[in-house]
Amino acid sequence: MQQRPNIVFIITDQQRYDTVNALGFPYMHTPNLDRMVEEGTSFDRMYVTSPSCSPSRASLFSGTFPHTNGVYRNDEPWSWCWVDLLKQAGYRCVNTGKMHTWPVEDAFGFHERHVVENKDRAHPDLPFYLDTWDKAFWTRGIEKPTRITQRRLADYKERLGCYVWDAPEDLHADNFVPELAQMWLDRYPGDEPFFLQIGIPGPHPPYDPTQNYLDLYEGRNDLPEPIRDYDFGTQPGPIRKLREGHYAQDHDGIVHLENPTADQMRRQRAHYYANVSMIDAQLGKLFAALEKRGVLDNTIIVFTSDHGDCLNDHGHSQKWNMYEQSVHVPALVWGKGIAQKRCDALVSLFDWGPTILEWAGVKPPGWMEARSLNPLMAGKGEARDCVFAEHANDAILSDTEFMTMVRTERYKLVHFVDSDEGQLFDLQTDPRETVNLWDDPGYAEIRRSLTMKILEWRIQSDRKTQGFRQALANRPPIREGV
Numbered sequence: 001m002q003q004r005p006n007i008v009f010i011i012t013d014q015q016r017y018d019t020v021n022a023l024g025f026p027y028m029h030t031p032n033l034d035r036m037v038e039e040g041t042s043f044d045r046m047y048v049t050s051p052s053c054s055p056s057r058a059s060l061f062s063g064t065f066p067h068t069n070g071v072y073r074n075d076e077p078w079s080w081c082w083v084d085l086l087k088q089a090g091y092r093c094v095n096t097g098k099m100h101t102w103p104v105e106d107a108f109g110f111h112e113r114h115v116v117e118n119k120d121r122a123h124p125d126l127p128f129y130l131d132t133w134d135k136a137f138w139t140r141g142i143e144k145p146t147r148i149t150q151r152r153l154a155d156y157k158e159r160l161g162c163y164v165w166d167a168p169e170d171l172h173a174d175n176f177v178p179e180l181a182q183m184w185l186d187r188y189p190g191d192e193p194f195f196l197q198i199g200i201p202g203p204h205p206p207y208d209p210t211q212n213y214l215d216l217y218e219g220r221n222d223l224p225e226p227i228r229d230y231d232f233g234t235q236p237g238p239i240r241k242l243r244e245g246h247y248a249q250d251h252d253g254i255v256h257l258e259n260p261t262a263d264q265m266r267r268q269r270a271h272y273y274a275n276v277s278m279i280d281a282q283l284g285k286l287f288a289a290l291e292k293r294g295v296l297d298n299t300i301i302v303f304t305s306d307h308g309d310c311l312n313d314h315g316h317s318q319k320w321n322m323y324e325q326s327v328h329v330p331a332l333v334w335g336k337g338i339a340q341k342r343c344d345a346l347v348s349l350f351d352w353g354p355t356i357l358e359w360a361g362v363k364p365p366g367w368m369e370a371r372s373l374n375p376l377m378a379g380k381g382e383a384r385d386c387v388f389a390e391h392a393n394d395a396i397l398s399d400t401e402f403m404t405m406v407r408t409e410r411y412k413l414v415h416f417v418d419s420d421e422g423q424l425f426d427l428q429t430d431p432r433e434t435v436n437l438w439d440d441p442g443y444a445e446i447r448r449s450l451t452m453k454i455l456e457w458r459i460q461s462d463r464k465t466q467g468f469r470q471a472l473a474n475r476p477p478i479r480e481g482v
Contacts (some may be wrong), residue, residue: 013204016308040334064366072392084109097177097199122146141383162252178282184275206253217270236421241399345383367467
C-alpha cells in the first residue's frame with residue numbers, strides 16, 4: 001500500500017469566511033465543515049491574493065502573485081501550474097468541476113479533467129463553451145437555468161440574484177460536481193496516490209439552493225444584517241464606480257439595487273447560506289466515498305475558496321474590492337497527520353501550493369512567493385507580518401488600472417495606482433471597516449509606511465521570482481485548444 005497521502009483539494013467559489021458554524025457563526029448549518037474544524041486545523045486568517053476568480057486561482061496554482069504570473073483577468077492564459085509536479089511525482093491527478101483555467105480544458109498537469117465552469121455563462125460577452133454540466137442537461141433534455149430563464153420571472157429585477165432550483169436536484173452544480181468526484185472514487189481502479197481537485201461552483205451566484213436547504217434559513221431573525229453604517233462618499237472613486245456598474249449590468253443573474261429593503265437583503269443571505277449548506281452535505285458524502293474506497297485514513301482533505309462575497313455589505317455586490325467579505329476565506333484541513341488546532345497567523349490562499357507539494361514529498365520551487373503552512377501547523381513557523389492582494393482593471397473593475405491591498409495585524413491599506421484616493425482602516429478599532437482614515441492627518445505616517453510596504457514587496461517579489469521567469473522562458477507556450 002502506498003504511504004504518501006491522498007490529497008483531496010476542495011475549492012468553492014465565492015465563499016466568505018463567516019459561513020461555518022464551528023468558526024463562530026451559529027446561524028450556519030454546516031455539520032461536516034464543523035467536523036473539519038473540530039478534528040483538523042483551521043487557518044482563521046487566510047486572505048486571497050486577488051478578489052476575482054481566475055486571478056486568484058492562477059495565483060493559487062502557481063504559488064506566485066498575479067503581477068508575477070500575469071493573470072489579472074478571467075480570460076488571460078495560465079503560464080504554469082504546480083499540479084504537474086505532483087504528476088511527475090507519481091500522483092494520479094484529477095480535476096472535477098471548476099478551476100477557471102484559461103485555456104479552459106488544457107491539462108495543466110492533470111491526467112483527467114471533467115470541467116464544470118460558472119453556473120451562468122449566458123452572456124454575449126463571454127466565450128462560447130460547452131462543459132460537462134451543459135452536456136448532462138442536454139442528454140436529459142432539460143433547459144439549464146441561467147439568467148435567460150430567470151429573466152422570464154416578473155420580479156427578476158427585485159430578486160438580488162435569488163432563485164429556488166427547479167431542475168432535478170442531481171443536476172444542481174453544487175451536487176453534480178462533488179458527485180462526479182464520488183463516482184471517480186468509486187470507479188477508478190488504480191492504487192497509486194491521488195490528487196483530486198474538486199471545484200464546486202457555488203455559493204457563487206446566482207444564489208439558487210434547492211428548497212429543502214432554503215428551509216433551513218427562511219423565516220429566521222438571527223441572520224446577520226449587511227454592514228450599512230458608513231458614508232458612501234468616503235469610498236474611493238473606483239469603488240463607487242464599481243457599485244454603479246452593478247446597477248447597469250445583471251452580473252451572474254443579480255440586478256443590484258441602490259437601496260434594497262431589509263427583506264430583500266435577508267432573502268439574499270438566506271439563499272447564499274443555503275447554497276453553503278448544500279455544499280456541506282456533499283462534503284459528508286465525500287467523506288463516505290473515501291471511506292468506502294478504504295482510503296479515508298490515508299487522505300488529507302483541504303477545504304477553501306477563491307474569494308468571498310459582500311452580500312450588500314458596504315453597499316456592494318459580489319467581490320472586486322478589498323473588503324474583508326471579499327478577501328477573507330475559510331481554510332480548513334483534515335486528515336492524516338493533521339493537528340487539531342486553530343491558527344490565527346496571517347496566511348495567503350496560495351500558501352496551499354507548497355504545503356500540498358510537501359505532503360506529496362515534492363520540494364517546492366525556490367522562486368515560489370507562497371510559503372508552506374506545514375511549519376505553522378507544527379507550531380514552529382514564523383508568521384507573516386502582512387498579506388497582500390491585487391487586482392487590475394477588467395470588464396467589471398473598470399475605473400482603475402491597478403488596486404493593491406496590504407493587510408497587517410492591525411491595519412489595512414488599499415492603494416489605487418491612478419487615484420489620489422484610497423482606503424485605510426484601523427481593524428482593531430473598526431473591524432467592520434466603516435471609517436476610512438485615508439485622509440486623516442493623524443494616520444498620515446501609518447499611510448506612508450504601509451504604502452512603502454507595497455513598494456518594498458514589489459521589489460522583493462521581482463528578485464524572488466527571477467527563476468520563475470527563466471523557467472517560463474524555456475517552456476513552449478500554452479496553446480488554446482490543445
